[in-house]
Amino acid sequence: MPGGRLDERRPVIVGVYATEQALALPDRSAMSLAIQAAKGAAADAGLCLADIDGAQLDWPGPGGVPDDGSSWARMFGRDLRWTSDSMLDNSGVRGLLKASAAITAGYADTVVVGGCRLVTRGPDNSPIGAGAPVEFADVWGSYVVAQFALVAARHMHEYGTTSEQLAQVAATIRNNGTTNPEAMMFGRGPYTVQDVLASRMIATPFHLLDCCVVGEGGAAFVVTTAERARDLPHPPVAVLGGGMEYHQAPYANPALYREVGQIGKDAAARAYEMGGVAPRDADVLCLYDPNSFEVIRQLEALGVCQEGEGGPLAASGAIAVDGEHPVNPDGGCLSYAWNGTQQMTLKVVEAVRQLRGTAVHQVPGARLAAVGTAGSGAQHYELAVLAR
Amino acid sequence: MSRPVPVPDALTAPFWAAAARCELVVPECSACGLRFFVPEPACPRCLCERWEYVACSGRGTVYSVTVVHRTPGPGFQTPFALSIVDLDDGPALLTHVVGCDPEKVEIGMPVRVVFRRLTERIVLPCFTPELIVDSGA
Numbered sequence: 001m002p003g004g005r006l007d008e009r010r011p012v013i014v015g016v017y018a019t020e021q022a023l024a025l026p027d028r029s030a031m032s033l034a035i036q037a038a039k040g041a042a043a044d045a046g047l048c049l050a051d052i053d054g055a056q057l058d059w060p061g062p063g064g065v066p067d068d069g070s071s072w073a074r075m076f077g078r079d080l081r082w083t084s085d086s087m088l089d090n091s092g093v094r095g096l097l098k099a100s101a102a103i104t105a106g107y108a109d110t111v112v113v114g115g116c117r118l119v120t121r122g123p124d125n126s127p128i129g130a131g132a133p134v135e136f137a138d139v140w141g142s143y144v145v146a147q148f149a150l151v152a153a154r155h156m157h158e159y160g161t162t163s164e165q166l167a168q169v170a171a172t173i174r175n176n177g178t179t180n181p182e183a184m185m186f187g188r189g190p191y192t193v194q195d196v197l198a199s200r201m202i203a204t205p206f207h208l209l210d211c212c213v214v215g216e217g218g219a220a221f222v223v224t225t226a227e228r229a230r231d232l233p234h235p236p237v238a239v240l241g242g243g244m245e246y247h248q249a250p251y252a253n254p255a256l257y258r259e260v261g262q263i264g265k266d267a268a269a270r271a272y273e274m275g276g277v278a279p280r281d282a283d284v285l286c287l288y289d290p291n292s293f294e295v296i297r298q299l300e301a302l303g304v305c306q307e308g309e310g311g312p313l314a315a316s317g318a319i320a321v322d323g324e325h326p327v328n329p330d331g332g333c334l335s336y337a338w339n340g341t342q343q344m345t346l347k348v349v350e351a352v353r354q355l356r357g358t359a360v361h362q363v364p365g366a367r368l369a370a371v372g373t374a375g376s377g378a379q380h381y382e383l384a385v386l387a388r
Numbered sequence: 389m390s391r392p393v394p395v396p397d398a399l400t401a402p403f404w405a406a407a408a409r410c411e412l413v414v415p416e417c418s419a420c421g422l423r424f425f426v427p428e429p430a431c432p433r434c435l436c437e438r439w440e441y442v443a444c445s446g447r448g449t450v451y452s453v454t455v456v457h458r459t460p461g462p463g464f465q466t467p468f469a470l471s472i473v474d475l476d477d478g479p480a481l482l483t484h485v486v487g488c489d490p491e492k493v494e495i496g497m498p499v500r501v502v503f504r505r506l507t508e509r510i511v512l513p514c515f516t517p518e519l520i521v522d523s524g525a
Contacts, residue, residue, distance in 0.1 A: 135400060136426045138392035139512065140482050143460035146470050154452040157495045203470070204455040252426050254472050254482045256451065 010226040011100035012236035013386070015045025016349040019116070021184055021217035021337035030060035033116035033218035035075075037342075041112055041220035046233040049075070052222070054082030054111030056090045056099055058341070060118070082108035090115055092344020092373035093382035097242040099223045109228060114220025119340035134251050145211055145291065147255055149203040151378060152293035154257035156205060158308070161296060163205050165311035167196035170210045170292040170334060172320050177331020180360045184213050185335040196292075210292040212333035219345040221352065235388060237355045240368075241274025242384040243267030255378050264301035264372060264381035271370075272303070275385040279303035282385070283366040284354045285325060286347040288374040289332040295319065298372055299327075302383065321361045329354065329361035344373035348384075355388040391463030393507055399427040402441050407511045410503045413441040414478045425479040446501030448475040448515065455490045469493040473515050487516035 017040030019033050038057055042049055055072040064071030069083030069090070082102045088094050095113035102108045134142075155161050175190045177183035189195075191209060199208040229236035245267045247260055272279055279302050287298045296310035304325055305313045313319075319327040330336045330350045333343050351369040353359040367388050374381045396404045406413040416423045419436035423444075430437045451472040459466060469490035474480050485493045487502065498518035503511050 133392065133395070135394045135397075136482060138460075139394050139506070139510075140470055140484060141391070141456055141459045141461075141464045141468065142470060142482055145458075146454050146456050146460075149454035149456075150452040150470070150472055153454055154495065157452075200457070201455075202458045204457075248432075254452075254480070256472060256480060258451075 008225060008227040009104050009106065011103045011223050011239045012226050012229045013096070013221050013239070013348070013352050014224050014229050014232045014234060014236055015041040015043070015047065015222035016352045017041040017044050017220050018182065018346055018349050019218045021182065021215055021339060021346075023184060023213075023215045025216045028216075030058075030116045030118045030218075031062065033216075034058060034060055034114075037114050037116060037218035037220035038112050041114065041222045044234070045222040045224070047110065047222065050077045052076055052110050052112050053078070053080060054099065054102060054108035055080055056082075056084040056095050056111060056113040057220070058087055058090050058115040058117055060116060082111055087117060087341045088375075091341045092347055093242065093371055093384045094244060094373065095345070096221070096223065096239065096348055096384055097244060097382060100239045100242065103223060103225055110222060110224040112220055112222050114218065114342060114345045116218030116342055117340045118216050137251050137254070142251075142254065144251075145206060146203045147251065148291050148294060148378065149206050151255050151257050151260060151297070152205055152291070155261065155293065155297065158257070159311070161293075161308075161311035163197060164193055165296065165315045166205060166210055166292040167193040167207070168315040169295045169319065170196045172314070173289055173295070173328045173332045174209065174335040176321060176329050176361055177335020180331045180336060182360065183331040183336040184215050185331065205293070206291055212290045212338045213335065215337055215339055217337055217339040217342065219342045219349055221345065221348050234356060237352045238387050240277070240385045240387050241271040242382070243270035243274075244382045245380060247379045250375070250379055260378045261297065262301045262307065263378055264298060264374070264383060265303070267381050267383045268302040268370075271383045271385045275387070277368060277385060279370070280325070282325070282368050282370040284329065284351065284363045284369045285327045286351045286354075286369060286371045287327055287332075288344070288347070288372055289328055289334050290338070290375070292334070294374070294378065295327055297378070299325070301381075302370065302372065321363060326363050329359060329363060344375070347371050347373055351386050355386060391506070392461070394510055399429065403427060404510060406441065406443075407503060407513050408509065410511070412444045412446045412501050412513050414444055414475070415439045416442040423478045425481055444475050444478045446513075447518065448473040448499055450485060450493060450495055450497045450499055451480055452495060453485065453493045455493075467491075471515065473499055481513070484512075484514045485516065486514045493517075
């Protein structure tokens with residue numbers, strides 16, 4: 001494997017699970033989906049719940065204490081050594097890296113990360129998508145799509161990125177979902193660039209089909225030590241490196257391209273150096289795609305191409321499953337699923353499936369994956385480099 | 389339902405009071421001099437908790453703009469030009485550029501503040517394209 005030997009406590013992912021992802025799951029509670037995700041990931045890892053000594057899971061109730069991760073301790077048949085209380089610490093790459101830090105340091109041996117929040121049903125679905133009122137944003141009709149649009153518009157102005165290039169990203173990733181039976185948009189499409197451009201305008205430059213789906217579902221994964229992974233059923237997926245960047249709190253201020261255009265660059269540089277690999281080495285990229293443009297921005301920030309070259313690169317076919325830099329073969333948030341915070345966990349799930357060789361749209365021989373999670377108008381970014 | 393109306397608090401009440409007098413004010417750090425927005429408990433550059441509102445010229449440049457067709461909730465007339473304006477003598481603000489076709493608002497366009505009443509208590513600092521006086525040269 002790239003990046004050197006596995007030592008005993010090297011964090012590895014040994015179990016993944018995604019619940020059904022749908023526009024709405026009216027018969028399911030967030031708690032039920034979170035339990036299903038946690039149990040599913042443990043079972044996939046060949047573990048029982050009592051083998052798990054750390055939980056980074058949201059507690060959506062009832063019972064317990066909302067936002068208090070230790071509420072999970074009573075569910076695992078044993079006391080826990082490690083919990084986490086914040087929703088973004090309980091999902092995706094941020095959750096993975098914090099669990100990995102705990103495992104490497106020895107605070108816990110086996111941590112489950114994930115859960116479920118039903119943002120479409122609760123107060124989280126307020127205008128901006130952030131929960132609490134935001135005094136200087138809500139009044140202007142600003143919301144998450146518009147805040148990303150302000151970043152995209154500036155990039156287009158500076159580099160000549162076109163709506164057609166954005167539409168090519170949307171069509172490529174959406175068409176991966178068209179043929180993924182697990183995707184919310186399975187069977188819809190395929191879409192052409194013209195289809196995307198002809199869909200109704202949401203906030204320039206984003207048409208409806210440039211924007212991700214919104215739905216419900218849960219997901220989880222299990223991280224443990226390389227030593228513990230040896231007698232588990234799946235080949236372990238190693239966390240070679242990672243990095244995190246936080247620019248500012250979400251939504252209160254608009255994301256300015258000059259401040260967030262390169263967010264992820266430092267995290268990526270750190271993650272790739274740790275892993276001893278280069279950005280262009282990744283066989284598959286699982287990136288945050290709340291809209292078409294954010295993929296172009298990440299291709300640049302993560303060093304796959306130079307700043308300003310992401311549009312032409314994406315339009316060249318490079319991000320297709322059979323391209324040089326496949327992005328989101330599962331259909332991503334654009335077509336597979338966006339379910340609130342756990343969409344980030346789905347990025348880890350897809351990367352692990354790719355590295356195991358069991359993905360729906362398998363990149364042949366994938367051995368190295370880059371997983372990026374972000375949000376909040378691209379005001380934070382986390383990147384992990386994973387390897388089989 | 390109507391458009392969300394700001395609920396001023398201890399940090400923001402002076403901003404809205406000034407806007408109601410058709411003045412644009414922003415926080416200025418008493419230690420490092422940074423002018424910033426939104427109002428925060430401390431300066432976002434040096435963490436100094438002492439700052440005061442100072443008046444701005446109200447002139448600036450459009451840094452970015454999106455024409456919003458689908459709004460997050462009711463109460464907005466669409467389309468509108470949601471914009472980030474770089475103040476000539478202050479920070480960047482989220483605002484609307486009004487007084488012209490939203491599709492005509494361009495990045496780099498010089499703008500100046502114009503106040504639009506939202507409610508009896510809340511007046512919004514919007515921006516409008518600056519009238520360019522041709523020197524005739």
